[in-house]
Amino acid sequence: MEDDNVVMIDDEDDVYKVTADDEIAAIDFELQKIDEEIDKLKEKRLVLSQRKEKIKDNELLKKSLKTANKNWEKSTFSWSKKLENGLADIFKIKKFREHQLSAMNAVLSGEDTILVMPTGGGKSLCYQLPAVISKGVTVVISPLIALMEDQLYGLKKIGVKSGMMNAKTDKDITKSMMDALEGKNHDIKLIYITPEYMKKSKRFMAKVQKAFNLKLLTMFAIDEVHCCSQWGHDFRPDYQFLSCLKSMFPGVPILGLTATAPAKIISDVQKMLDIQGCLVLRAPFNRPNLFYEVRRKPADKDVCLSMIQNLLKSRFADKSGIIYTTTIKEAEQLTSDLRDKGLKVGCYHAILEPEVRSKIYSRWITGEYQAVVATIAFGLGIDKSDCRFIIHHCISKSMENFYQESGRSGRDGKKAVCIVLYRLADVFRLSPMVIGDKVGLQNLYKTLEYCLDPQTCRRSLIANHFEEKWNKNDCAEMCDHCRCPKKIKETDIGNYCRQIYQIIDKALKTDTNLTLIKLIDAWFSKGTASHRVAAVPVPKFSREAGENIVGFLLINGYLKEDFVFNAYSNLTYLIKGPKAGRAMDKSHKIMFVHDEGLGI
Incomplete structure (x- = not known):
């Protein structure tokens, strides 16, 4: 009786028996090769897409650079004397810091501007001083009430009248802010508001529209402007509402301020706010102290x-x-x-x-x-x-x-x-x-x-x-x-990566999820015995070194986090990453640069 799992292959005079397991193994091998090719193509596609976006972003930055070539530091504008007097008499500051005067001159000229300046560089002065010397109202959009309260406290100390509007604001304060937007209270120079409140309050937006019609809208200052970008580290969906400002209030300058924004985020913010090619002023990031x-x-x-x-x-x-x-x-x-x-x-x-x-x-x-x-x-x-x-x-x-x-x-x-x-x-x-x-x-x-x-x-x-x-x-x-x-050494850790894969493969067969601790424990022959793999030797280096290797494999795509969400918490486990196919090829080197003292 013939075995159903055996296939007879006739090759001229020789006859070979191929089992189903052999055939499946051969197919798995081919599938692995295809997966490797797909991974390579995906990587190539990603590189090309990023290059394309980089070229487009560079074109935007070239337009910004052209605008930046104008001399914004000069003191011959019609408002220059007012700026100097306001700086000394109201804010009690002796001189402008780098890019402050340029930013002020630009927005007072009606130029949309993005100012990137380190924390503590004096960004807030760039809209507070122009607001003080202008006859209208400056609307400051900021993400945090605590931040707004701190600025309001500082303005109050120097006698600059300003206010904040949110759902909990006192009715009398709200009325004074609304009056300022209607031209009935010329003392109020700055109105602070969150993007969430601005989006929800139709009444407030109607008053801003009135201020615009009366030519009393000096500018929009958008603090933490990187929050507009989905590529930013603090993306806030309500910031996207601000994309309507240019179309609703043409001619009113926008001043975006942030301490942290790479070129990609700056370009994204420009597109989102519809201020493509605007003036971009960037202070050096290095804080030498x-x-x-x-x-x-x-x-x-x-x-x-x-x-x-x-x-x-x-x-x-x-x-x-x-x-x-x-x-x-x-x-x-x-x-x-x-x-x-x-x-x-x-x-x-x-x-x-x-x-x-x-x-x-x-x-x-x-x-x-x-x-x-x-x-x-x-x-x-x-x-x-x-x-x-x-x-x-x-x-x-x-x-x-x-x-x-x-x-x-x-x-x-x-x-x-x-x-x-x-x-x-x-x-x-x-x-x-x-x-x-x-x-x-x-x-x-x-x-x-x-x-x-x-x-x-x-x-x-x-x-x-x-x-x-x-x-x-x-x-x-x-x-x-x-x-x-430190004394530095470079080591091929491909073999260690494959040992970790053996531990992960065993866990998968038993439907076990491996946390970082469980994985490291199994590798160093600690913890639950059933997680260990007999063929994997205990590393001769420290657990600290092992964790560094796992961290390196994670950020380089050889390992990946797998997230499981339940009613009580969000959990993360370690699985093979997108580069696993490449790592399984023993000729593929994974070079790890490390402190010689780790003993790897």
């Missing part, structure tokens, strides 16, 4: 706490700073733990009552608190010039966030320190939070790449991200890599 450092974050909570305690009591003794955390719960717990160790710190986050937040902020400003332990919302627009250190208890969600948060130190130009406490496990806590954003995961991996890099100047990594030209001498040993260079 900031020292950048990345430290390995201890897995043990008590060891990590001791590290922070030591920093605050020795290196940063009698100095003021901010410790950033990811969640409210972490901020409260870390504050409690540090207080138990005798440190004077306050906790600041969004759900605290306004009077409590104000009290904590005041105690930090006056020096009663050495540091504020806070979620990332704290510090936006806050100008405490003597903030000497920033500690990130967890890595930031993007390089843009990291740059902004770090930039809240050293605003007085004196030296300040920015330390990131890095641990791979934190990346997997953050990824479910950002997966809903179009480029959230991509942005998070850029920060991971910054932390994993073992040798490149930290400042050059930041400059490259923001497409800034960089000279290696510009750092002047103001980062950990330039001050204390």
